[in-house]
Amino acid sequence: MTHQVFREGRVLTGWLSKDEQRAWRDLLEMTDRLTARLARELQDAAGLSQADYGVLVALTDAPRGRRRVFELQSDLRWEQSRLSHQLTRMERRGLVRKGTCTTDRRGAVITVTAAGRAAIRAAASAHVASVRRLVFDDLTDRQLDCLQAVLTQVLGRLDEAG
Amino acid sequence: MTHQVFREGRVLTGWLSKDEQRAWRDLLEMTDRLTARLARELQDAAGLSQADYGVLVALTDAPRGRRRVFELQSDLRWEQSRLSHQLTRMERRGLVRKGTCTTDRRGAVITVTAAGRAAIRAAASAHVASVRRLVFDDLTDRQLDCLQAVLTQVLGRLDEAG
């Protein structure tokens, strides 16, 4: 799409058309409200933050529930220090355990604990149900395809942009 | 859409189909990366956080650059105390001014300052350009329509859900 360049006689190059503005505002509002709601639900269901949940998903997806810190970092695309602080807090709460790596003594191996598995089990089902109800239940196949195309395009742009 | 209920012989009620899972993960990744990138740009261009930018947009959109705190609250959908802390910090930095309301002495009136206007002017053009380049430039009219329909639907669901 070559976006709308003229509107009411004024040049709008470099700006957004009315439709684009609306979509942008709605996208921001949707993500804000969606994440706020899901965060509250995770907190209520299992005392987990979104950050906790993300870490636990990455760990439980991995073989034996173990992952190096730098691997988690690329899974989650978080800053080093954010992840380090987060893991320290999660260890204090008993959700994960830190161990040193046998083959590289610089490295830490993070393991999800039984309590961590229990917490994510308690949270996941209601969480996924909410995602389905709020986002996917009313979507047609065509809408899902279209949404995926948009997401893929924007992610591609972000890759180019570094 | 009635989502996919059977897959490889297993019942998936209450869960997400493969396509839905992918879309959900990509949506989370897109919003994370997009907001992270735009936040960095705002910071570099004008020393503004996303939060600062949101407040300044709401104020400069309003007549005479003035808005009551509870009005900003419903504009931004923020928690009371978050907004209050944010405004305190922005006043300290000279971006806004707080005054007491003449007709209701409980109330505070927030006004954008000249420095606030200058800051958002410095940030806005590059910000909008990035939004266009990263999100809208490659979108067809049909994709924009479809995206808008999805956003409207999800926002509607969120309204129902309270």
Add this chain to the structure above:
DNA sequence: AAAGATTGAGTTCTCAATCTTC
């Protein structure tokens, strides 16, 4: 020196409690 990870200080967000005026 580079890779893997942690630390501490400063900033921001959340939650509950509080204060003032209606």
Add this chain to the structure above:
DNA sequence: GAAGATTGAGAACTCAATCTTT
């Protein structure tokens, strides 16, 4: 008591500096 807003304490995130091992 309710509405409008602030405060303080604790948790989370960012940035730069640091530490250890390779």
